[in-house]
Amino acid sequence: MNPPVPQSLLDAPLSRERGPASLQRQLHDRLKQAILGARLAPGSRLPGSRALAEALSISRNTVTAVYDLLAAEGYLLPDRRGTRVAALTRPARSAPRHPVQRAASAASPALARRLAAIQSEPARADGEVALRPGVPALAQFPLAEWRRALDRAMGRAGSSALGYGDPLGEPALRHAIARHLSVARGVRCEAAQVVVTEGAMEALALCARLLTNPGDTAWVEDPGYRGARTAMHAADLHLVPMRVDAEGLCVPTSDWTGRPPRLIYTTPSHQYPSGAVMSAARRLELIANAQRHGAWIIEDDYDSEFRHAGDPIGAMQGLVAQAPVLYVGTFSKTMFPSLRLGFLVLPEALATRLQAPLGQLLRGGHRHEQLALGDFIESGAFGRHLGRMRRLYRERQVALREALSHHLRVPHAIDGGQGGMHLTVRLPSNDPDTRVAAAALRHGMAPAALSSFALQPAAEDNGLVLGYGNTSAERFEPLVRKLSQLARAAYTGVRSRSSGAGSG
């Protein structure tokens, strides 16, 4: 009655080199593939474990374990007479119409529609490149001090901080952030209003998730921060670009009635990338209008700690009590990007209201890092680091301005520059910035094309955003000389083509 050992199991010998666990895995895979490939017919009987073990010269325990597992997985059906092969749906050899095959083409309808908007954003430059905006002085970060802080936190908290913690973040860090913000930024908040996030990106995504519905209108600064656009595209918002002038975000009154927003994204202390400071008049008007029209303002205070002339400009959040302002900050510039810690300060009334949904959406985590950062802030190490970096960036900005004034031989104007870690250089509008930026990348530089910051680039949105945070001042002269060459080539090229076409 014992069925014969199927030939397909005997065809190739099992490899014995890696021990019994490997033998078991090989036999399991061979049987499974034979069943899936119909070389063992549905309903057919398998030999008993003793017979198969003998045929393959392996231990009977191995065969029994494999039969048990295949039965648990549903490939085999044990019954009183032995073991049968289960009848299974044959996997489709090719299912040409499924999106997994079609997905390679951009037009695939089975992916999310929002991808079209998200991927229209320009890719960010990667790796160790000079003049890349948004990267702080990595080599100047006091890594040894941070390692000690982290090790101390792990030693103190030990395994008690291995579990899920407060989904809104470690209370000690939230307290430290609240204290720091009220002193350094004039933000009015208690620790209970602070939510620790995965950098500013998660804070922006949370704002959209908590406050908007798909299709709602969001106003964004134009030119403005590209990450904010991505976060809002990801939330299916309808983005309306708003121009920026010397007083920051500039809203025509008619837009409040014509296309009122649910959400307004702004960088009032140091507009990104123009560097404009939003005037008090504009701030108060924006808050008053938001209150009137039921809109929320996201104030992204991304690099306000680094102001080079005078004191830091105070935050909008603290300007008016009960203002509908959600304040977003990040430690990516003040500490280092791969720390991925940022925060969101909720208006007081929202903090209570959103406790429950935030408890579902967030999982806390990175508790040792959060405890170490809280300690770093409270011990003064953070403040000392900020002070050093403020001086360093001020020096670098002066040096970069100098290099530009001496070595950039195309007509240009420099924007902003009261703070931060970048300068925006506007170039003549017939000199395509994307071409200069692409050429620069081939020379190890990653300045960003100003036009790439705009949803609807105007003629004046042509230029380069030069990050000096992570590039030392000695390198500026040769780098700017090279940029000048590249810009002149593009400029001259365009000019001669334009004249050729009779319009120059």
Add this chain to the structure above:
Amino acid sequence: MNPPVPQSLLDAPLSRERGPASLQRQLHDRLKQAILGARLAPGSRLPGSRALAEALSISRNTVTAVYDLLAAEGYLLPDRRGTRVAALTRPARSAPRHPVQRAASAASPALARRLAAIQSEPARADGEVALRPGVPALAQFPLAEWRRALDRAMGRAGSSALGYGDPLGEPALRHAIARHLSVARGVRCEAAQVVVTEGAMEALALCARLLTNPGDTAWVEDPGYRGARTAMHAADLHLVPMRVDAEGLCVPTSDWTGRPPRLIYTTPSHQYPSGAVMSAARRLELIANAQRHGAWIIEDDYDSEFRHAGDPIGAMQGLVAQAPVLYVGTFSKTMFPSLRLGFLVLPEALATRLQAPLGQLLRGGHRHEQLALGDFIESGAFGRHLGRMRRLYRERQVALREALSHHLRVPHAIDGGQGGMHLTVRLPSNDPDTRVAAAALRHGMAPAALSSFALQPAAEDNGLVLGYGNTSAERFEPLVRKLSQLARAAYTGVRSRSSGAGSG
């Protein structure tokens, strides 16, 4: 011509205790508040810096610095004749109709509609409580070994890993995950298909973000993982609950035509919380139908490393080539929850297609932790830890079964239990599990009510999900005795009430 010093600036003396920086801040705030509060009228002139400095007995530099900052902020307008107060929109003293005030009430229309669905999920228990599902043995984690691995990674990578890295995760970790999955779980993948995420929650949120549009239908196991429901509610999907039986997710054929899904969420290797293993027949059928109807399957393999009888069940992902399966895993159970590292394995064709949008949506980060984890896996430390935990959880499960069989004095049945870190105990349907769970919490235990895992609880979805991962076996007897008391009280209470109503 020098205007007098306004009385509002002289009313209270400035505090001199904290030095010149503090004096400057005090004066700045006092002037700003006087302007915002209209105690300094718009257009009025301020005294010269020398006069004000004398009146306040402070240095003239301090006054100049404050005037400069207020001018930069737009509160003051310097002109040839001196300094004027700017005309500003008065902030609304009360704007009673803005959502920030209304937000305290649950019905606020200015918050996202999806919050209603998200917060209907039951809150998770917090802190150090016994029998909480989903928490591994924290005290058994080799923290000292992990600290060394982390410190080694920081020493080796140094400041080069402080910047933004690969948005999809450190290549070394992605390779280690791909290798581990192919050996341990039969997953077919290359490192390029692996995306490192903030735990499984971000992986689920990404799947929704990349593959679905608002309003699309998603099938979820019922009862099933609550976090998956939250992630899908957050993405505005229409959730359809699908029952689970002894062979796992159970899909009536009519549903494929009646309410075809865009996304299917399943835990085939160890259904959460029933513990059922999806049979091979069901797996192949699900894949074939998904291929036919253009649906995506999310396979959440959350605790499959811990199988207590026989070998681990292989993943669905590797069953069929080109299957429309996105495989999700987490290190929250195998390492520790606050590490917040998980991963998503994309089908090969999608990995290329989604490179660009993922590059916009993700920022990498936690690079030292990722490098340390890659090293932990490759060095074998991870495998050794898994082996120890497998034995520990097996022992704990045996001990918990024993405690239940001796000390749980209500009619009950135990589900699943071929693996993982929890047992599901079904109780009589007239014995309300939420009441028992709430009572247990008051005694330092956090078993979850089985009914809370169901969108549409059936009569049999009544019971307790007991997590034994982080509770040592010696505690089981007294804990189960207490649970038995609580359940009996509820049971008897219900029975006597039912009999009183004549239906018992």
